[in-house]
Amino acid sequence: MKKPPHLLSVNLLLSVTLMLLLVAGCSSVKRYKSATWKGEDNSLVNMELFGARLDSPGSVVHDRNLWDLSAGAQTQMIQILNERYPDNEQFMGALSNHYLAQGITMPADLIRKDLKMIFTISKQRDYQALNVSSSRFSPADRIEYLKFSLEIPPDYNLRFSNWNRYTTEYGEIEIADVSFSKSLYLEADGSIRETDAGGKATFSRNEQQEVKARYLKLNGSISDEIITVEEEGTREIDLTGNVIAEVSLEFDGFPERIFIPRFSGDGLYLAGVAPLAGFRFADVLVPRMEEAPDTIMANLKFEYVYRHVQSGSKTFAEWDDQVEYYSGRVEKQIPLFLKKDYLPGFYCIGTGQDQTERLRIREGEGREYLLQFVSYQDASKVAMWLEGLKGGAGNEPVVVGKTVILFKGDALIPSMASSGKWKVMPVY
């Protein structure tokens, strides 16, 4: 039997409407099928400081040549060199000489440090309870939100000064500021895009599956004593994995005077025979802490939201998941770095007994200082020079330039200097 034409058109209209509704329904991307908050569970996620490295920002070579001088000083210097070296070749050579502390590298900064911290974020993987209905684990579970902070106790006189870089599994951002707020987008072709005003990012991860709207929201801040990072992953972005936080730190400063030995002759030191002509000094800042703790500890706090898939974990897509959310909060003490990482590497000369048996010096105006050096080599050269004073004049004090060398409050005399008891020791 043939249907009347008006019924055919009604059927066609209904079919088209249904198809349109179906297409519209399929194209709306759902986050989940259902979601409930189940409560607190502090055991689902763990975070550890996997490793930390402390570096000094760099060192400076303290020397000068003719071209570092001002225009007037250059003219005077050239005139002096011209008088001293009439020979043209010697004169030309002298123009390239280095003056002051030739070849001596001074620590540029002993109170500023660059700290690189690798944090491992892990979730509980309880495969044994996979088919247990009360289990809080499925292979589709992920950490959806994580906020962590690292706090340095005020006793250390140590503070955060700058963010340098933050790296996650999904990308790396260079910050160079005190705060940041960025999103890392995973593009459909698998590449990752960073969105933010300014900043540069390099990415290495390739996604094989097609993704359209997956991104990781990141923001962080830094204050004197606390760094805080907040991460939120959308659509299959699991925050499990390693993150690397790179920051700059700064200790409060305490002044120290260090000495640089200057040997006469051509500046070359040959088996302890070069005479010590004098000391130059440099004032530097070292970390100011009353005590020197073996380990600098920090307080790590993290809170998270854990997305447990109660049903729907068979598919990679998340729209069919029945989700149960758990939140957690953990606080723990973690070691940041060790004493050897922050103590200045100064050396002095002494007998190896107590601190009173270290060589000090008295300068012209009567000030007395510990005779301390920036390197073991400098201290060792001076100790060998002291040993070489055998046969020196009886009770005349050992004077270097205008400086008197002291031992236990008295001026050092050659017979005492050549006693063979000197040892080079670290100051701290």
Place this chain on the structure above:
Amino acid sequence: MYYLIVRNLGSPRCIDRNEKDVYEDGMSFDCTPRLDCVPKEFVKEVEIMCTEHPEEGIVAMVFRD
């Protein structure tokens, strides 16, 4: 003799000495010297400043021999 002693990185240092107890809170001293001192009796604590780094106060101890 009175001695002014500060402690940094676990190491004490005598930065000034005087025949009288002239030391008061807020005074500034050159903190780089290490003088020869014989501290025997603790007298008091004062908060001083180092002239090389005057932003922060530092706790010092006054001793006498």
